[in-house]
Structures are given as C-alpha cells and as structure tokens.
Amino acid sequence: MFDFLHYAFMQRAFLAGTIVAFLCPTIGIYLVLRRLSMVGNMFSHVSLAGVALGIFTGTYPLGAALALSVASAVILEALRRTYRIFSDLAIAILISAGISLAVILISLSRALNTDLFSYLFGSVIAISEQDLYLIAVVGLFVMLLVFVLQKELFYIAFDEAGARAAGIRVDLVNMLFVLAASLTIAVAMRVVGALLVSSLLTVPVAAALQFGKSFRTTLFWSYLLALTSVFSGLMVAYYCNLAPGGSIVMCSLIIFVLSIIWGRRSGRKQDVGT
Amino acid sequence: MNQPIIQLEHIYFYYGQQLILDDISLTVNPCDFVGLIGPNGSGKSTLLKIIVGLLQPARGRVRLFGSGQRNIGNLTRIGYVAQNAISFNQIFPATVEEIVLSGLTAALGYFRRPGKTERKLVQQTLQQVGIEHLSKCLIGELSGGQQQRAFIARALVAKPELLILDEPTVGIDAQAQENFYRLLSSLREQKGITLLMVSHDLSNISNHVTKLAYINKRLYFYGTPSEFWSDNTMGKLYGPVAQVPKGGAENV
Numbered sequence: 473m474f475d476f477l478h479y480a481f482m483q484r485a486f487l488a489g490t491i492v493a494f495l496c497p498t499i500g501i502y503l504v505l506r507r508l509s510m511v512g513n514m515f516s517h518v519s520l521a522g523v524a525l526g527i528f529t530g531t532y533p534l535g536a537a538l539a540l541s542v543a544s545a546v547i548l549e550a551l552r553r554t555y556r557i558f559s560d561l562a563i564a565i566l567i568s569a570g571i572s573l574a575v576i577l578i579s580l581s582r583a584l585n586t587d588l589f590s591y592l593f594g595s596v597i598a599i600s601e602q603d604l605y606l607i608a609v610v611g612l613f614v615m616l617l618v619f620v621l622q623k624e625l626f627y628i629a630f631d632e633a634g635a636r637a638a639g640i641r642v643d644l645v646n647m648l649f650v651l652a653a654s655l656t657i658a659v660a661m662r663v664v665g666a667l668l669v670s671s672l673l674t675v676p677v678a679a680a681l682q683f684g685k686s687f688r689t690t691l692f693w694s695y696l697l698a699l700t701s702v703f704s705g706l707m708v709a710y711y712c713n714l715a716p717g718g719s720i721v722m723c724s725l726i727i728f729v730l731s732i733i734w735g736r737r738s739g740r741k742q743d744v745g746t
Numbered sequence: 747m748n749q750p751i752i753q754l755e756h757i758y759f760y761y762g763q764q765l766i767l768d769d770i771s772l773t774v775n776p777c778d779f780v781g782l783i784g785p786n787g788s789g790k791s792t793l794l795k796i797i798v799g800l801l802q803p804a805r806g807r808v809r810l811f812g813s814g815q816r817n818i819g820n821l822t823r824i825g826y827v828a829q830n831a832i833s834f835n836q837i838f839p840a841t842v843e844e845i846v847l848s849g850l851t852a853a854l855g856y857f858r859r860p861g862k863t864e865r866k867l868v869q870q871t872l873q874q875v876g877i878e879h880l881s882k883c884l885i886g887e888l889s890g891g892q893q894q895r896a897f898i899a900r901a902l903v904a905k906p907e908l909l910i911l912d913e914p915t916v917g918i919d920a921q922a923q924e925n926f927y928r929l930l931s932s933l934r935e936q937k938g939i940t941l942l943m944v945s946h947d948l949s950n951i952s953n954h955v956t957k958l959a960y961i962n963k964r965l966y967f968y969g970t971p972s973e974f975w976s977d978n979t980m981g982k983l984y985g986p987v988a989q990v991p992k993g994g995a996e997n998v
Binding site: 505622623629630631633635687689690 | 822826834839840844847848856900
C-alpha cells in the first residue's frame, strides 16, 4: 500500500507535508483564536505574487515568495500602526495588492503553465530538494520562535490589553509572530498551493476546538488532525492523480464535519468563531 | 518602604478634543483600599488605564512605587483586572490553570518556561481565591463570578503589591459580590496588598474601602467613606459643584 514511498518525489512530498502539518496549526491556532483567519489569505496571495515575480525575473519562485511575504508582514504592521488603519482593512488592501500584482506578473511573463499551476494548487511531484531544504530551515526557525514566545502569544491571544498592562512587549511579539506567519504560509504554499494554504491554517484548529480540553490538548489535536489531513490527502492525490491542495483540504474538511457531529453529540459548544 | 504606591500629579487626558481627565492629583499609600467612583463616562477606567500604562496622559506624571519610570519591573508589581476581562472569547480553549499560569509570563521573561514551582504557585493562588477545584475546567465553562476569581488569581499569582480592578462586580450576584469583597479584604489584611478598584455601586463599595475617590473629569472628593457621607459630598456634587475647590481634594 505504501509503495509510493519508494519514489523520491513522494518522500519529499511527505517530508514537506509533515513539516507543514506542524507549522500550520502552530501559527493557525493563534490566528483562529485572535479572529485573524484572513491573515492566512493575505500572505498566500502575496506569496503567489512572489512566485509570479520569481517566474517573471527567472529567480527561485519560492525564495521570491518568502521575500515578498515577509515584506508584506512589515507593510501590514506599518499600515496598522503608522497609518492607524484597521487590521481587517489593512489585510483587505494587501490581499488586493498581492493578487493584482500576481495577475500582472503572470500575464507579463505568459506563465500560465504547469509550474504556476503547482504553486496555485500544490503538487506532489514538483517539490524539489531545494524546496525541501528551504521548508525545513524555515520550519525549524518558526517552531523555535513560537516555542520561545509561546507563553507571551498565549497571553496576547487571550487578552491583549491585559498582556500589555502586565508588561509584555506586545508590539514586538506581534511583529515577530506576523513574521513567523508570513514565512509559514510562503513555504506551506509549496505543498497545498496558494489558494488553499489558509484552509490548512484554520480548519484543523477549528476541528481540534471540538476535542481540546485545554490549550495544550487543543494544540495536540490540531497537529494530529493536520497530519492526518496531509497524509491522507497526499495519498488520495497520488492514487487519483490530483493536485494535493484540493485533496488535503477536503480531507481536513471531512474531519472538521465529523468533529462537529461528534462535538454536538457530546454537547460541546458549536459557536466556533463567535 | 513607606513611600506612596501611586502618585498622580496633575494628570490631563483627552480623547480627541474632548477633555476626559482634568488635573487629577492623588496619592495611594501602602495598604490603602481605594474605591474610585463616579458616573458613567467620568473617566474612571481611563484613569486606571493611565496608571497601568495602557494610555499616556496628555500632561502630568504618574509615579509608581516612588519611581517615575514605567518599566517591566514596576508593571510586574501591579496586578490589573480590566473591566472587560470576562468578555473574552468564551470558546477559548484554555483551562483555569493555564490562564492563571499566564499571569507569570512577564515575571518569567522570554526564555524561561513555567515549571513545577510555578504550577504549585498557581494551585496556591487558586486556593486563595477559592476555586482550586476548578483548575482543570475550561475558562468558558465557569460562571461569571468564578471567571472573575480566575482573573483575580491571574493577577495575584505574580505576587503584586498593588491590585487594580475595574468594575469587577458587574454582572455578579449579591452573594458572590459579598464573598468577593471579603476576599479583597483578606488580601489586604493578610498579604498587605494595596487595592484600587473602580465601581459605580457607591453604597456597596463604601462599606468595604478605606478611602473613596469621586471623580467626574476632575477629582471632587478623596477621603474616608465616613467623611464622604458626613460631609454630604453627594449633595455638594449634585448641587453647585463650584463649592469644591479645584485640586483641593488631593490631600484630604
């Protein structure tokens, strides 16, 4: 059954998928709990513009996506702080900027091809060794950063004003977190594609909220459900010859629906996000 | 050591063009239990936010523990429970224990993680506020009064010298309120914690505090509850306000 693991490209896909399955809930749980789910969409659209820029200029697309994603993180904070624009509006503006830049660059480079397709919807065969290294390095950095800032991020997610009053450097922690989010989304895009990456940030966490009896166990469930989604999604993609973005996210959605049904039966609250 | 806990010197604050706080000066001494009262929109919460550094005054100076410097060291000596503390995301997946443990975040600093000592401290603090049996419950499953105690515990766990509470009794039934005041009194008497608390329930709070401060943009009265009542301050406040000399109340 696991004969596909003999192929080097599938090994890379599973390794990259495993890293991404850990990264996405790590970032996603704070985004979901702070009601900032749209941030995922923002970075994925900007990352897509980065990919288009890479293709247009003939540089490494994932590298360009990372650079542009990080740049947009800085712009987001500047818009929010310097120009005092509401977060959701700043996010909407950057989504527009990202997607319009992507469309222009794709048109200019006449790059509506398989390569771009793999960045839009993910690909099991397109993940190169270089991609895997980059995903691993970024993954290690993000996990380390979030590990160090875990108690601060927890406090801020629960009560931002309280955290500020308690003497936590909220602006600094927020800036570092947004940076980690931008990196995560840029590399996760390689596996699930730009259009679906934000789903992997939020759906496993939304499902885990039905099971978690504490923050720690909710995070544990998020990892477990994200890993299950990624592994089953990659297998479905391999056997049915699909783009993995669709199958991975569809698996996570099935898990979400099942968790809601389970939650309803066991009397857990349903009002996710309200 | 007997230096004042809070010294406010001529604090002014504006929201846009609107004057919210007009020349507020007051001093809170160690072991005081100060009730900050005033009508809605009188600037009570704003004043607390200025004290804890969430807002900056347009003019004037805040001195905490005798120091004009607002640094982490000072802030960890203060426990603050905001007015909207219990309006958090009710499905937030965190246990009472996790919430209270987060009160040690600033004291631990960036690279230290809570260990056995900290967990023990959390249990002791939960015992102190009487909800140790709820430590494994999700915070959203608690009643309003229990949540309020959890937030007090989060503020207390870092062993503050000053506890600042913004309308903590709103939405809590009479019995729970009474227990709550008893808890505050025991904290003050046994642990020597200084308390500053906003309330709009004048009759209830004046039975428990050592000092009352009445503000409505300006500080109109600062003294003991018995002075407040014997002085017929309410009558004066709602009569011709001009009788109270500006700034004259600060050294009562």
